[in-house]
Amino acid sequence: MPDRIVVKIGSSSLTSEEGGLNKERIGYFARELAFQHAEGHAVMLVTSGAVAAGFRRIGYVSRPKLVHEKQAAAAVGQALLMQAYQEELSKYGIVAAQILLTRADFSNRRRIQNALMTIEELLKQRIIPIINENDTVATDELVLKFGDNDNLSALVAALTKASKLVIITDMDGLYTEDPRINPEAVKIGRVEQISDDILKLAGGAGSSVGTGGMRSKIEAARVAMRGGVGAFIGKVTNEGDLAAAVNGVGSGTYFDTKLHSLSMKKQWLGFHSLPQGRIAVDDGAAHALLAGGKSLLPAGVVNSTGDFHPGDVVEVVDRHGGTLGRGVVNYAAWQLQAAAGLGSEEVARRVEVTRIEVIHRDEWISLK
Structure with missing residues (x-):
């Protein structure tokens, strides 16, 4: 049965260490994508490489560090990147479409809905959407930038309800240690839950032409899994x-999930919204939210920070600061400070609120 597949290719797989596009590699990936397309699958490509492709052409001797220099290199390199993909995919009768996104696009529910409608129409017409971050307008601020295209690929996979996310890297999966240092390191074939121990196994640094390391890829897999999409992280270097x-027999690590795909509303709440505050809860409230399917009541609130208002999104954390999830709050910050720790009847006497629940379970998503 045809599937929806999101493939993420990083800068290091497309360019040389010195910068510039490797046309042979792009030709290889185009063949691989074309085969999946011929099998009837709906293929989406999330690609890095614009900055790496453009910085030599613009005259820089090495990958730039300053934001405006990166943006200038991306402006040149994005055109070169799309031209290369278009030329190679056209050999198989495939049309490619460019889609540039920013974090702000995902944060705005109307804009991301429009982007989804565009992607859906392209897939209907058997066109391969090629998606990249819009580096020429994105900034390095955390709230506005994806950080790397690993995260972007996971968000696209969840948004389009893909069946699989394939993140291509130069490592053949996740190991108990770095196999380049310790030859006794053991590869982990399948992961069903990304725990803190799994995250600790991943290094942090990427290559000199890219931004993402193994940790960013595992964090992307976690986002995909939470959105009901299984992920693969590993090597794709040879024919087939x-x-x-x-098909489940690749040289890498598979991240399996039993969760179902999320609605657009839940995706926006969990992955794209910008929290306006933080609420810390006690152990009982944390259990009720995560395991009991309950709403958050004022009695379970320990403290809160931020200047939020009813209808804003807030992050909920446990006593130790660990993230539990996000929800739409029914209280203003000052109201919650007055109501924290009190029973519902006492809150009703002291504070005038529309709903007694701090966060209703229908406006909540767990990120644990």
């Missing part, structure tokens, strides 16, 4: 490797 990755 992408098909093997899609």
Whole structure:
């Protein structure tokens, strides 16, 4: 049965260490994508490489560090990148479409709905959407930038309700230690839950032409899994490797999930919204939210920070600061400070609120 597949390719797979596009590699990936397309799958590509492709052409001797220099290199490199993909995919009768997104697009529910409608129409017309971050307008501020295209690929996979996310890297999966240092390191074939121990196994640094390391890829897999999408992280270097990755026998690590895909509303709340405050809760409230399917009541609130208002999104954390999830709050910050720790009847006497629940369970998503 045809599936929806999101493939993420990083800068290091497309360019040389010195910068500039490797046309042979792009040709290889185009063949792999074309095979999946011919199998009837709906293929989406999330690609890095604009900055790496453009900085040499613009005259920089090495990958730029300053934001405006990166943006200038991306402006040149994005055109080169799309031209290369278009030329190679056209050999198989495939049309490619460019989609540039920013974090702000995902944060705005109307804009991301429009982006989804565009992607849906392209897939209907058997066109491969090629998606990249719009580096020429994005900033390095955390709230506005994806950080790397690993995260973007996970968000796209969840948004489009893909069946699989394939993140291509130069490592053949996740190991108990760095196999380049310790030859006794053992590869982890399948992961069903991304725990803190799993995250600790991942290093942080990427290559000199990219931004993402293994940790960012695992964090992307966690976002995909939470959105009901299974993920693969590993090598795709030889003929047929992408098909093997899609079919469950690839050279890498598979991240399985039993969760169902999320509604657009839940995706926006969990992955795209910008929290306006933080609420810390006690152990009982944390259990009720995560395991009991309950709403958050004022009695379970320990404290709160931020200047939020009814209808804003807030992050909920446990006593130790660990993130539990996000929800739409029914209280203003000052109201919650007055109501924290009190029973519902006492709150009703002291504070005038529309709903007694701080966060109703229908306006909540767990991120644990």
